Amino acid sequence: xxxxxxxxxxxxxxxxxxxxxxxxxxxxxTDAAIRxxxxxxxxxxxxxxxxxxxxxGAMSLYRYVPSxxxxxxxxxxxxxxxxDLEGMPSGDWRADLTRYADGVRAMWLRHPWIxxxxxxxxxxxxxQLLVIERVMGALDAHVSIDENFGxxxxxxxxxxxxxxxxxxxxxxxxxxxxxxxEWMARSAPRVEQLMKxxxxxxxxxxVVQARRPHQSRDEQFRHGLERVLDCIAAALPQAAEPPAxxxxxxxxxxx
Amino acid sequence: xxxxxxxxxxxxxxxxxxxxxxxxxxxxxTDAAIRxxxxxxxxxxxxxxxxxxxxxGAMSLYRYVPSxxxxxxxxxxxxxxxxDLEGMPSGDWRADLTRYADGVRAMWLRHPWIxxxxxxxxxxxxxQLLVIERVMGALDAHVSIDENFGxxxxxxxxxxxxxxxxxxxxxxxxxxxxxxxEWMARSAPRVEQLMKxxxxxxxxxxVVQARRPHQSRDEQFRHGLERVLDCIAAALPQAAEPPAxxxxxxxxxxx
DNA sequence: CTCCACTGGGTACGTTGTACGCGGTCATGG
DNA sequence: CCATGACCGCGTACAACGTACCCAGTGGAG
Numbered sequence: 001x002x003x004x005x006x007x008x009x010x011x012x013x014x015x016x017x018x019x020x021x022x023x024x025x026x027x028x029x030t031d032a033a034i035r036x037x038x039x040x041x042x043x044x045x046x047x048x049x050x051x052x053x054x055x056x057g058a059m060s061l062y063r064y065v066p067s068x069x070x071x072x073x074x075x076x077x078x079x080x081x082x083x084d085l086e087g088m089p090s091g092d093w094r095a096d097l098t099r100y101a102d103g104v105r106a107m108w109l110r111h112p113w114i115x116x117x118x119x120x121x122x123x124x125x126x127x128q129l130l131v132i133e134r135v136m137g138a139l140d141a142h143v144s145i146d147e148n149f150g151x152x153x154x155x156x157x158x159x160x161x162x163x164x165x166x167x168x169x170x171x172x173x174x175x176x177x178x179x180x181x182e183w184m185a186r187s188a189p190r191v192e193q194l195m196k197x198x199x200x201x202x203x204x205x206x207v208v209q210a211r212r213p214h215q216s217r218d219e220q221f222r223h224g225l226e227r228v229l230d231c232i233a234a235a236l237p238q239a240a241e242p243p244a245x246x247x248x249x250x251x252x253x254x255x
Numbered sequence: 256x257x258x259x260x261x262x263x264x265x266x267x268x269x270x271x272x273x274x275x276x277x278x279x280x281x282x283x284x285t286d287a288a289i290r291x292x293x294x295x296x297x298x299x300x301x302x303x304x305x306x307x308x309x310x311x312g313a314m315s316l317y318r319y320v321p322s323x324x325x326x327x328x329x330x331x332x333x334x335x336x337x338x339d340l341e342g343m344p345s346g347d348w349r350a351d352l353t354r355y356a357d358g359v360r361a362m363w364l365r366h367p368w369i370x371x372x373x374x375x376x377x378x379x380x381x382x383q384l385l386v387i388e389r390v391m392g393a394l395d396a397h398v399s400i401d402e403n404f405g406x407x408x409x410x411x412x413x414x415x416x417x418x419x420x421x422x423x424x425x426x427x428x429x430x431x432x433x434x435x436x437e438w439m440a441r442s443a444p445r446v447e448q449l450m451k452x453x454x455x456x457x458x459x460x461x462v463v464q465a466r467r468p469h470q471s472r473d474e475q476f477r478h479g480l481e482r483v484l485d486c487i488a489a490a491l492p493q494a495a496e497p498p499a500x501x502x503x504x505x506x507x508x509x510x
Numbered sequence: 511c512t513c514c515a516c517t518g519g520g521t522a523c524g525t526t527g528t529a530c531g532c533g534g535t536c537a538t539g540g
Numbered sequence: 541c542c543a544t545g546a547c548c549g550c551g552t553a554c555a556a557c558g559t560a561c562c563c564a565g566t567g568g569a570g
Contacts, residue, residue, distance in 0.1 A: 008445045020517045020566045047558065057519035059559075068558065116373045118419075124445050129455055136457045145460045146470070150479050153416055161412030168373075190263045190379050200384055202391045205400045215401070224405045231486035275535045275548045302527065312550035314528080323527065 009070045010124055026064050028054055030074050034111065037075075041174060042113035072117055077125030079114060082107050085130065089137040094229055096138040100131075101159050101225050105166075112167040142236050151232050158228045162221055264325045265379055281319050283309055285329050289366065292330075296429060297368035327372055332380030334369060337362050340385065344392040349484055351393040355386075356414050356480050360421075367422040397491050406487050413483045417476055 014026050032053040036045040047068060048058040065071045083103035088096045108114060122128060139148045195204045215223065269281050287308040291300040302323060303313040320326045338358035343351045363369060377383060394403045450459045470478065 008442055011445050011448075020515095020568090022517070024518090046556080048556090051519095059520075059561095060518050062559070063517070063519095118371045118373065118423075124442070124449065129449065129458055132461075133455055133457050140457060140460075145457075145464045149461070150475070150482070153420065154413055154479060154482065157412040157414075157416030158409055159412075161408055161415060164373075165408065187263055187379070190266050193266075194379065194384065200388055202388050202395060202400075203384055205395075206387075206404070209400050220401075220405065224408060227405070227409065227486060227490060230489065231482060234485065234489075235482060275537090275546095277548070279549095301525085303525095306550095314530095314551075315549050317528070318548070318550095 008124060009066070009073050010126070012066065014064070022063065024054055024056055024060070024064065026074060029061060029064055029071070030078050033071060033075055034078065037113045038111060041171075042116055073123050073125065076114060076117060077123070077127045079107055079111055080125070080131055081127035082110070083131065085134040088134040089140075093138040093142070094233070096135070097155060097229060097232070098225065100135050100138075101155065104156075104159050105163050105221060108163040108167060112171050115164050115167050115171060139232075139236070147235070151235060154231065155228055158224060162224055166217060166221075263379060264321070264328050265381070267321070269319070277318065279309055279311055279315070279319065281329060284316060284319055284326065285333050288326060288330055289333065292368045293366060296426075297371055328378050328380065331369060331372060332378070332382045334362055334366055335380070335386055336382035337365070338386065340389040343389040344395075348393040348397070349488070351390065352410060352484060352487070353480065355390050355393075356410065359411075359414050360418050360476060363418045363422060367426050370419050370422050370426060394487075394491070402490070406490060409486065410483055413479060417479055421472060421476075 029050060033045045033050045036049055036053055047061055050071075051058045051061050061071075065074065083100065085100065085103070088099070090096055122132075136148050136152055139151060143151070191207060194200050195207065284305060288300045288305045291304055291308055302316055305326075306313045306316050316326070320329065338355065340355065340358070343354070345351055377387075391403050391407055394406060398406065446462060449455050450462065
């Protein structure tokens, strides 16, 4: 079969040479899958369910997509496309990277279930490539490609782990099928037990602190992000200072 | 049923009050699962397969573990236990965090398949708690718990994303069932196509650069890690300088 | 007009996690 | 010392999954 020739989804043309006109499209299928995942989690977006969503038979999807894994590839690339990269690189790398980081976070918060799909390798999707070009383009003039790669890893590493933690909690609650206070009530005994044992002072500190309100999520994220950007700035040569006169440095730590 | 009372694995006692002596144990089951996953990937570690590995019937496992998800919880905590944290915190936070980062990386490389399990929430496993106590303990004297949390997110974010990339490639190849050169050959057309289009200069740069040997994996990781540690150092008050006279700062960038 | 690569989709298979119930075992209360 | 019942290992069974295979219909190319 000719299908096995393609390893990569993006090499397989959506439209074949000729034949009857297809009733659906990859975009339509991908959108339906995202809609379901947003509402009920990624595990609810089964092939049958997606097919039903667009009014197709279960097996019809395989005319458009070789496998569910490939569909998920399509989905993640589509989500990357939601990140606004208009006008990047702008010349102000710090502004660009901030906008990118905020965009990624916003997208993840809109679709928390992507946290469960492990991005293994770059799959060469068009939107992913666009991200590479635009975002790595921000530092391209200042550092070697290897260095750029390392700095990007630092940035995306921070963003992903920060957002993953932000998400993880809510997702766990949802997956368990319990309501939020119910979940809290269930794990309370364990927390209590751990605190009472006296063997976990740091853990106890975290729990106690977490009970009183501190920074908002947004502030927390921004605070950490500024730190990462400072770190990147330190790795750049002097000439890389952004042109804007009002550039933000790390604010005085009087919090 | 009393089972549903527990949300958390760690609250469920392994040994019941009385009855016939069990033939197996959680540790044995967990070890078997890890052994299979190491050899054939996590998806090969099905309940039946694990049971067969220890010579038990398929359903016997459920006498020890409420569900597969909980078993995976057990597994990840056990893997955390592989990280050597002896003598931490030692007073030299930079040495401690370096040792921790190296330990995490080594563990992930030993068990690449954990990259596919999304750690959502802290599940209060004993080894995970130990990591929190020891590693966050390294900075506890110097910064607030909130700040500490942020810095840890930075560190683990870097480590995870760096190692994830190191792993991802090999895992992808394994999962696809193709040999390495075969996989390369299959994706070559797409890469070629992208490069020839001329629309992806940064991507092209990466590919071209990647073909010539640069730093070793170890060096790359260490290089990035030093950067992250410098970043952490910058966020610490002056008093947090480690006692050792031979401390490493970022080396001159003459590479 | 004829051909055949394509279409949507029904049926069916293998594999998964796991609910349920069986007959046997053994610490405990009388 | 014996009866009780909570535990044991485990065989059977089921629902849900991804998807291989097959079918009758369709419409552009020769």
